[in-house]
Amino acid sequence: MKKKLMAAAALAVAGALALGGCAGAGSDAGGDIVVGSVNTKSGAATFPEASQAAAAVFDAFNAAGGLDGRKIDYKALDDKGDPATATAAARELVGSDEAVALVGSASLIECELNAKYYAQEGILSIPGIGVDTGCFDSDNISPANVGPFNDMTLTLLYGSEELGLTDICVLLEIAGSTRPTYQAAIDRWTAITGKNPLYIDDTVPYGASDYTPYIVKARDKGCKALAINPVEPDAIGQVKAANAQGWDDVTWLYLTSVYSENFAKAISNAGAGIYVPAEFYPFTEDNDINREWRDLMTKNDIPLTAFSQGGFLAAKHFITVLKTMKGDITRETVSKALQEMEPIENPMIGTPYHFGVDNTAGWPIVLGSGTHAWEKVADDWFRIPEN
Amino acid sequence: MIQGALAGLAAGGLYAVLGVCLTLMSRLVRVVNFAQAATGMFGAFCAVWLVTHAGFPVWAATLIGVVIGGALAAAIGWIAATWLSEADVTTRSAMTVGPLLLLISLSFILFGNKPQPFAPIIAGPAFHIGGVVVSQVTVATVGMAVVIAVAVHVLLTRTSMGTQLRALSERPTTAELLGIRSRPLSIAVWFTTGIISALVIIIIAPSQSNDATSLAMLIVPAAAAALLGGFRRLDLTVVGGLVLGMLGGLVAQIDQVSLVRNFLPFLFIVVLLLWSQRKEVWDAAR
Numbered sequence: 121m122k123k124k125l126m127a128a129a130a131l132a133v134a135g136a137l138a139l140g141g142c143a144g145a146g147s148d149a150g151g152d153i154v155v156g157s158v159n160t161k162s163g164a165a166t167f168p169e170a171s172q173a174a175a176a177v178f179d180a181f182n183a184a185g186g187l188d189g190r191k192i193d194y195k196a197l198d199d200k201g202d203p204a205t206a207t208a209a210a211r212e213l214v215g216s217d218e219a220v221a222l223v224g225s226a227s228l229i230e231c232e233l234n235a236k237y238y239a240q241e242g243i244l245s246i247p248g249i250g251v252d253t254g255c256f257d258s259d260n261i262s263p264a265n266v267g268p269f270n271d272m273t274l275t276l277l278y279g280s281e282e283l284g285l286t287d288i289c290v291l292l293e294i295a296g297s298t299r300p301t302y303q304a305a306i307d308r309w310t311a312i313t314g315k316n317p318l319y320i321d322d323t324v325p326y327g328a329s330d331y332t333p334y335i336v337k338a339r340d341k342g343c344k345a346l347a348i349n350p351v352e353p354d355a356i357g358q359v360k361a362a363n364a365q366g367w368d369d370v371t372w373l374y375l376t377s378v379y380s381e382n383f384a385k386a387i388s389n390a391g392a393g394i395y396v397p398a399e400f401y402p403f404t405e406d407n408d409i410n411r412e413w414r415d416l417m418t419k420n421d422i423p424l425t426a427f428s429q430g431g432f433l434a435a436k437h438f439i440t441v442l443k444t445m446k447g448d449i450t451r452e453t454v455s456k457a458l459q460e461m462e463p464i465e466n467p468m469i470g471t472p473y474h475f476g477v478d479n480t481a482g483w484p485i486v487l488g489s490g491t492h493a494w495e496k497v498a499d500d501w502f503r504i505p506e507n
Numbered sequence: 508m509i510q511g512a513l514a515g516l517a518a519g520g521l522y523a524v525l526g527v528c529l530t531l532m533s534r535l536v537r538v539v540n541f542a543q544a545a546t547g548m549f550g551a552f553c554a555v556w557l558v559t560h561a562g563f564p565v566w567a568a569t570l571i572g573v574v575i576g577g578a579l580a581a582a583i584g585w586i587a588a589t590w591l592s593e594a595d596v597t598t599r600s601a602m603t604v605g606p607l608l609l610l611i612s613l614s615f616i617l618f619g620n621k622p623q624p625f626a627p628i629i630a631g632p633a634f635h636i637g638g639v640v641v642s643q644v645t646v647a648t649v650g651m652a653v654v655i656a657v658a659v660h661v662l663l664t665r666t667s668m669g670t671q672l673r674a675l676s677e678r679p680t681t682a683e684l685l686g687i688r689s690r691p692l693s694i695a696v697w698f699t700t701g702i703i704s705a706l707v708i709i710i711i712a713p714s715q716s717n718d719a720t721s722l723a724m725l726i727v728p729a730a731a732a733a734l735l736g737g738f739r740r741l742d743l744t745v746v747g748g749l750v751l752g753m754l755g756g757l758v759a760q761i762d763q764v765s766l767v768r769n770f771l772p773f774l775f776i777v778v779l780l781l782w783s784q785r786k787e788v789w790d791a792a793r
Contacts, residue, residue, distance in 0.1 A: 166620060321762070321765075323759075323762065323765035323766055323768070325768065325769045327716060327718075327720070327721055328716065328768075328769070330515070330517065330518040330714075330715055330716075330755075331716075332514040332515065332517060332518070332714075332756065333511050333514045333515055333755065333756040333757075333759030333760060333768075334759055335514075336510055336511060336514040336639060336756075336760075337511065337759065337760050340510065352621065352622065353621070353622040353716045353717070353718045353721070354716055356622050356716065356717070357714075357715055357716035357717075360713060360714040360715070361714060363630065363631070363714070364517070364630065364631070364632070364640075364642035364643075364644055364645075364714045365514075365632065365639075365640045365642065366631065366632035366640045366642075382621050382622075382624070385624045386622065386623075386624040386625075
């Protein structure tokens, strides 16, 4: 008897699933609008805040009545930093959940793996934080942030042009196929300034226990400044390794990945200063520009980081575009609206957001020795000049 | 070249200390303790938490953290002594993988997966050799490795407690029949190595990548160091740790081979195994 019941239940569930699958992405019945994101929430390097921030924005949007009563159903999946999981997650969101768009993703690997699939399915993605190369060279993906490659150009430009540093060395932590893209970012700096790095070391490992040998090598070569692209824990290791060597006159040119309260707390001796071109308006400044983001994050207990700024902005941009739409909300209409959108001005970003247009502005900030706090070192955005 | 090698010494000293702990455990309580670095990491994280959230002074928090590290190791030792006292080395060692994973997960849950803001107990350069600064941390870890190895050697060969410990590890049943109480002794060994691991990790953590996984996985190079001494000889373990650290520093200086640095401990292990098994014939080695 029990077995029969189970079988009947299983059949019913299967039937329901099949029916649900038949209601295609094109049929707009006025139900929830499904929006997805693929994130690295667990694994070696994690970016959980972006999708949390996007979820908070969507929750607030739903609580305020949604889009004429229609709610956004936001599904944020974890790819664990694993390629198989990342591709499966994309197929789950796009294929079975019938998402109309992807918003607020932040993954170490997802863009490059799924860009072709998104193109094939005609879906667009606004990552909160674009990390890998694929986020910045696909027509279907346009992140809310500057990204590590433009950020690398910015940090080099700031070091050589604003701080007047010579003998800048570049140390790269390479994941996947990012090496040529970083080289292009360095070449762009060379094209603008005519300067070259003293040397490039692309063998710096992710998550090494001790960076002393790399720091010693850089010092031996006569580097005055180091431009590096590490994740936060590694950056702490690198600065501490230089501290232990008594190398106190080195200038650090880092990327937004190290811009956090946690990092500022961990570093006492920052050499001649740790400079970062922040991808969004510096959140360590308490003023009106970040107020809405800050209040929402604090209310939802989400860490105040550049990553949560990215997720917040991605969701905001998406809602702005959604509100301009007339008629059906389907994958096709959403993609069309995003491609034809008017650029969105927002004081949190230096380049107005427009799907498919690169963000090329960072706000220079510095962490000085003994301050344990990030400070602005400019009154306006620092931009990559058009060349 | 020499500069690079010296730069790797701090890490080498750390591997040597942990390697000595591993050797000690394998000799005296018949176990390869995979959680050796993890218990230390957890104790160290507790110390950081006490400083940042409970406002303890650094020295007091360090002391408590070290004791927590020792207590955790003792707890694992108690499990091994209670339920696996008659089990073989493989089983007892496999059991320690559980606490390793548990402690990493638990520290993610309790302290998050970000590196911790360690307040350095020892920091800055100690002296210069040939243009390379030898940091105080290097002096501390290398010193610790040598001192601990010597102290353990003296304890085992010159004291009655050492004799009892040796008896227990070599003839457990006979020793029990003679009235040597095995459980308290073996738990004491666990506790001691737990204390040492926590202490060395608290010393090294401020100048290293100090998230839970990096610290807990220090067990790999430590095991490579212990392997040079065959998990029996303390002197060779110390040498192994220092050599491994220096090799790491050395290959990082040479662009052509610096990629090797990430899996240097594994290479070290493979080469040692091939060398130590070189005379084995197929039938016997199976």
